[in-house]
Amino acid sequence: MRVNLFGTLVASTALALTTTVAATAQQTGAGQGSNGQGQGWRGRGMGFPGGGRGVLGSVTEVAADHYTIKTDNGETYTVHFSVNTRIMKEPAGRRQGGGGDAEGGQRSTPQVLKSTDIKVGDFITAGGEVDAAAKSIGAVFIAQIDPERAKQIREMEANFGKTWLAGRITAIDGTTITIEGAMDHTPHSIMVDENTSFHQRRDSITLADIKPGEQLRAEGAVKGGAFLATTVNAMEPQNRGEGSPQAPASQPKPQ
Structure with missing residues (x-):
């Protein structure tokens, strides 16, 4: 799935993230904040709960306020982050599809990372507000994922x-x-x-x-x-009966 196809996360997610996206997003709550609510992804990766745009790729540059990543189709995106961006590592052992929770599987807790923990060569997925023309994203959420998980995400996208x-x-x-x-x-x-x-x-x-x-x-x-x-x-939607089945339980507080 290419950048211009995912109208399109999560991670999704996540769902991805689902699912999911996404898968990752379902664990972290990404996509439920003010950035990206009710929108879709603009990159490889799972849809986020409540909608949320995102990208998935390999890190090619690390800077004080952004990462540069390369997607599978060779496009370069700049992932901007700040003190308000949630940066974490997806737990090992997530089942493909992120269906563990829905199917009764045990859910692991993501590991919180510092921005300096992300290195060149890492695979990351980021959710937030995408500027497709500038090929940049203001990230609300960034997750480091292992190469095997990235492979699973690509396979999931191909089989959607x-x-x-x-x-x-x-x-x-x-x-x-x-x-x-x-x-x-x-x-x-x-x-x-x-x-x-x-x-x-x-x-x-x-x-x-x-x-x-x-x-x-x-x-x-x-x-x-x-x-x-x-x-x-x-x-079941989180806020059944409140007018919006995907409305977030709370909005992020201004920093």
Whole structure:
């Protein structure tokens, strides 16, 4: 997934971060602040909860107030940070897809880093406000990830819409669930049948238990031009009944 495709995080995330993005973003709460709320990624990486733009790449330069990174497609981005930027290291052992929490897995705590802990050659993902023309991002959140995890993220991106989907439910019509994709912010239809299993964290649920506004992750395959889910994991929105299923619990305080 290229920089101009992720309308597009998390890390997402995260979700990424999901998921996720993202995956990383789900752990850190990135994307829920005032920078990037309700927007999408502009780089490689998982969508953040509440929306959030971001980039993923290898660090080529470290400075006092920014990093320079190179994305997979060879573009160079400047990642600006300040004392308000959250910098951390993603915990080891995260399962691909970041579904550990939704599937009952144990969640690890990210390690807080100093800006000087990031070195040339490290892989980082950053979420914040992207200036696509200037190829820069004002980072709210930066996470250092290991090369194996970066490889997993690339594989996840390549398989989005093929073997898995994630996003916010916008409609349910019979056995068709429509979501706003966490990675591309476009509509996707998910078909379910009698063989589809439904879960919410560790609990088994049914299609009737899933409501518009909730987040879900589905795994399956494309059959006959439609995405048929074998498993669906649903997550209740944090602030149900407050008018915005993805509204942050609190806004960051001015420094």
